[in-house]
Amino acid sequence: MAQTAQARPDTQAPPALVRAACSGGVLTLALSNPPANALSIAMMKALKGALDRARGDDDVKVVVLAHEGKVFCAGHDLKEMTAHRADPDWGRAFFTETMALCSEVMQTIVRHPKPVIAAVGGVATAAGCQLVASCDLAVAAHGARFATPGVNIGLFCSTPMVALSRNVSRKHAMEMLLTGEMIDAETALSFGLVNRAVPPEALNRTVSELAQTIASKSPLTLKTGKEAFYAQAEMGLAEAYDYAARVMVENMMARDAEEGIDAFIEKRKPEWKGE
Structure with a gap:
């Protein structure tokens, strides 16, 4: 997301979340953990920390969740999770921690007192798709794609299912969950997963105008x-x-x-x- 004010590093967060800038009452948080912007433990803690700080910041009226790179968010960090297969419990404790933290982040968005808008300029899959669905509003660029592909690797997207099934029809949710296939921005719009699908060059402007409109309210x-x-x-x-x-x-x-x-x-x- 381009900023009208110079972005400043979020010094309290790990490098996974490097951009946090507020302008005109709109706080933009940009995920930056290329190439996949995966939801590692560090990324989720950074995101939750930034959202928690925004909760009590009177200068923030609206939060925009954006990304750097071609991928919005590819979901959980599977390499990080797989590494814990070597743990004595074969990773159970770490998997439990990961899912609990992810659920906490998603609920933080839903329960946040400020509206949260997803600005999606690339791929959003699995927990990344869950992240989009958890936001109050979402704008996608033409070329953005969405999927809950866990079924393809023997891992049903059960937690993404919670957010997805609360934002799209049951038939559409089940189609995404059972096939694991990608859908484009226009299909996501027809499903109700996003509010608008726009040309890539119009994404920043559209999100900014939408955020500023909301920020002007009480x-x-x-x-x-x-x-x-x-x-x-x-x-x-x-x-x-x-x-x-x-x-x-x-x-x-x-x-x-x-x-x-x-x-x-x-x-x-x-x-x-x-x-």
């Missing part, structure tokens, strides 16, 4: 809405309406809601306080 409203969206999705219809009604009442009591309504009536731009 941060309190964004936090309230994102949390409510995922909470109600797990409820039955009646429970969801009861919950959403309570959220709506509390939202109406907020200073930003009062300001927003007043600004609408008075035909002026609102001044958000985040409260």
Whole structure:
């Protein structure tokens, strides 16, 4: 992702996550562990750390998850995992740690108070596809491809299945999981895995415009809405309406809601306080 402000190294994270720059309320985190941008233990810890810091940063309104190189993310680091076959337990403890950390990262994205947008300019497979599906929004360049190919190597993509099945139809999810075949950006758009598919030269601009549009909204409203969206999705219809009604009442009591309504009536731009 090109930046409007000079990118600064994230000195608190391992080299796997080297770009972290905030401009106009939009924080861009770029995965950089070429050639595959694999989700090694170091990469996942770096990503989670950056997301955790963004949670409490009032300057950050939206997070963009981008990548360096031709691959967005190829999933788990299979070489790292295979090396632990030599452990006394044949790798069980390390595999357990890897899957637990991966699940924690994905849930950190979903539970994050700031909207997270994936900017996908290359291949996203297995846990990399899971990463895209876990983001609130995703924009893909023409030429980007997606797959959950674990079935091809005797390892069903069970954890990617969680995010995938919550974002695309069951038939589409099962097709991806059972065949392991790649789908292109246009197919991913039709499946509902991404929001937009654009020419490669338009990816940065499209993501920036989308992020800036969202960043211009009340941060309190964004936090309230994102949390409510995922909470109600797990409820039955009646429970969801009861919950959403309570959220709506509390939202109406907020200073930003009062300001927003007043600004609408008075035909002026609102001044958000985040409260």
